[in-house]
Amino acid sequence: MPPNSSPPPVGAAGNVVALDPLERRRPGRPRSIGRAPDEHERERHRRLQARLQAFVEADAVVKATSVETARTSTSTVDQALLSVARECAGMKWEREQAQARGRPGSEKIASRRIDGLSRLANLILERTRAGADDGLDPFNPKFQRVVALFLQQMRACAEETLTADVAAGFLSRFEAKVRGWEDRV
Secondary structure: OOOOOOOOOOOOOOOOOOOOOOOOOOOOOOOOOOOOOOHHHHHHHHHHHHHHHHHHHHOHHHHHHHOOHHHHOHHHHHHHHHHHHHHHHHHHHHHHHHHHHOOOOHHHHHHHHHHHHHHHHHHHHHHHHOOOOOOOOOOOHHHHHHHHHHHHHHHHHHHHHOOHHHHHHHHHHHHHHHOOHHHHO
């Protein structure tokens, strides 16, 4: 010990401040206090917030649910299903990239994807249970045969009851109106 220094107090370390007997420290490392953001960082944060807001407003699910009447339509449910499916596909890509690069955490991504897929399946089941699936497929061959039978019966009825020129005029206008009906359903 140098000759001009005093000995440390008995029972305490020289560079440690004694705690108040009622104050207790939590175990572990103390919190670090970060510096306040400067003007450039605040401006960057504002730009990021604006981009996020624009992205959220452009999202198809947000657009579909922004109108009160659209919230009960099946298109909103379909948009939500499509959005969840896209997110699950994105997670699959992230998991494959993580595995290819040997990064840890691909198991977490896989479990999140499985959770997303199970939620997607539950949404599909709920949609089916709620009767949102109307089951009308105008391109179904059975449905097309029914329509063809109806059109055949209309032609036969028009030819039996109307004169030849009136029946031809009626049938040409009727067939023009009916053409492309599958796309209008």
